[in-house]
Structure formats: structure tokens, C-alpha cells
Amino acid sequence: MREVIQCLIDWLESEPSDEKGHRILRALAKESLKKADFEESKRRFTAEEIVAAVGETLESAEPKKWIDWPGSLKKYCETREPQIVEFARKRGLSCYPKPDRKSTKGGPGRLTTFYIKAEPVPEITEEGQGIEGVLGRNNAADLQASYQMTELGEIKPSWIASRLFRRGQIELRQWHVWVILGWLAIIAGFSVLIAYAGWLSLSVPRPVTTSDLTLLVSIFAIPYGAWVTIIKPWILLLDDRIVVAHELFTNFYEQSAQFELLRDGDLRVVRLVRYSAACPICGATIYLEKGEPDYRRRLVGRCYESPREHVFSFDRITRCGRLLVDR
Numbered sequence: 001m002r003e004v005i006q007c008l009i010d011w012l013e014s015e016p017s018d019e020k021g022h023r024i025l026r027a028l029a030k031e032s033l034k035k036a037d038f039e040e041s042k043r044r045f046t047a048e049e050i051v052a053a054v055g056e057t058l059e060s061a062e063p064k065k066w067i068d069w070p071g072s073l074k075k076y077c078e079t080r081e082p083q084i085v086e087f088a089r090k091r092g093l094s095c096y097p098k099p100d101r102k103s104t105k106g107g108p109g110r111l112t113t114f115y116i117k118a119e120p121v122p123e124i125t126e127e128g129q130g131i132e133g134v135l136g137r138n139n140a141a142d143l144q145a146s147y148q149m150t151e152l153g154e155i156k157p158s159w160i161a162s163r164l165f166r167r168g169q170i171e172l173r174q175w176h177v178w179v180i181l182g183w184l185a186i187i188a189g190f191s192v193l194i195a196y197a198g199w200l201s202l203s204v205p206r207p208v209t210t211s212d213l214t215l216l217v218s219i220f221a222i223p224y225g226a227w228v229t230i231i232k233p234w235i236l237l238l239d240d241r242i243v244v245a246h247e248l249f250t251n252f253y254e255q256s257a258q259f260e261l262l263r264d265g266d267l268r269v270v271r272l273v274r275y276s277a278a279c280p281i282c283g284a285t286i287y288l289e290k291g292e293p294d295y296r297r298r299l300v301g302r303c304y305e306s307p308r309e310h311v312f313s314f315d316r317i318t319r320c321g322r323l324l325v326d327r
Helices: 002-014 020-034 047-054 063-067 069-090 131-135 174-202 210-240
Strands: 095-102 113-120 144-146 169-172 242-244 258-264 267-273 275-278 285-290 299-303 320-322
Touching: 002 020, 002 069, 002 095, 002 113, 020 047, 020 069, 020 095, 020 113, 047 063, 063 069, 069 095, 144 275, 174 210, 210 242, 210 258, 242 285, 242 299
Parallel strands: none
Antiparallel strands: 095 113, 144 320, 169 267, 242 258, 258 267, 275 285, 285 299
């Protein structure tokens, strides 16, 4: 049981987050590991014990309501269960860790408890339906893409980013984030200053020359270029958590990759990864690309063979996607 619980801890560490559900699972797993050699009945923890392990101070809310198993935590576990199963399968485990709750009818000494149980890793079965059967479906909701993420370090960065992504990710503390924001502000201010200086230069009455036309273009081109290439990608990454990585940061022979932002308290982790899936329509590979012009501010999965027709949504939590183009 110890290696099963350790599997959950390692998966949580590979997916850092400061979300409440993540913190609860991490506390439950670490407390369970301390009692891994005991039987299941002694590896159960009350809501009060879990809240204390999380380090949360509740003023008015009850611990059980704060954990909120039926409202949020259960769904949080269910949506991430496929990732945990795959993580355990890659480790060669026969069982995977599954958080669960044991309810009681109430009364003195009868408290609801939470624990981690070992469930058998389901076998991978071949889908019984071929491509022809898939094409014959009328319901687009039946066509779903199941995305897989590459291992950290598998994506080769370009020589420009090789020192940054030595292990496939960058760990940023709070002061790093402030440095980046300050750097972006300096770039924005410098671009505006150059544009303003150029505008003042053009305001002097004199015959128009080629250099004046070049300066006029640069007044708009420099701020726009700074916004598109440097400032906007960082803002989108902070807002959307995942963006397409620019070709300058990946090896020339690499397919489309993404920058993914994970948050855990003051820690920010930027990972260079690639999400891909097998196209359920034609069997080719689906890669994440920008959704414009049809799906603004979204990443969508586009089939390598039919990137305009075989288009799927992307959910980085469930790692699933549905067909977006009506058939």
C-alpha cells in the first residue's frame, strides 16, 4: 500500500497547484503515508484532521463543509482519476490510489472519514469499432479526443531556451514574477518612448524624405511588435494558464508545443510540454494550435491531416476534447 500512496504523492508533486482540492489530496496522501503499514480502518481521517494537516484555519465554517466532498472534492478527484491511473500504469503498479469517503449515519463517535484505497489498474482494451463505424456516427458528442502529455524534458528546446528549460520546466518564485512584470513594463515604456520621440522628430516642418517614412512606420511597428512578440504572450500565459510556444523556443524539428503555467502558493512553474491525441475520425495525430479565427482565446486540437475539419476542443484538466465542427 505504501507504493500506491507514494504514487499519489508523486503525481501531485508532478502537477503542482494551490487549488483547495489539490491541497486536500496532498494532506490526505501524506498523512496516509505515515500509516501505510496499518490496515485500512486505521488509515481513515476525519475532516478536522485533514483540515489541520492542510494548515487551514477555519473561523466559522465546519471542516466537513469546507472539504465539501459531494459538491467539489469528489468531482475534483473524478476528473483527475484518468491521469492518476495512467501515472500508476507507467510505474508498473497493479493498483492505483483512489481517494474516497466513508459516510456514517451520524451520532456520537460516528464521524465521516476520508481515506485512500487501492483500486486495480484497468486493462487497456482495444476499441471494437473501426474508423468506418466512427465516421457513421451522427452524434458529434460521441467523437472525443483523449489528450496525452509528453514527459518533462521530452520536448527539445531551441538553443535560445536550452538554459531556461534544462529539465523541461522553469520554477519561478514570487520575486521572479515581479522581475518579469517589471521587465515587461520597461519594454512597453521603452517602445512608447521610441514612438513618442519619432513623432516629435516628424513634427518638425521639413521636406518628407525616405527616412521620415521609415520613421513613421517604426512609430507604429515597434510598439506593436513589442506587444505581439513579448508582452501579449506573457499576459495570455498568466491569464489562460497555457499558450502555444513560439517556434523560437523549440527545436526546429519539434511539432507544436505549449507553455503551461502551474501555481502552488508563491511558486510558479512554467513547463514546456506537448499535448496530442489520436484523431477519432481518421487516426492521424491531433496537435494543439491557436483557435483563431473561429475560436478566439482558445487552444484547439487540429488533426495533422485535416486541420480545418477535424477540430476538437481541449480541456487541460480532463485532457479530453469534443468535436467542434459539425459533420
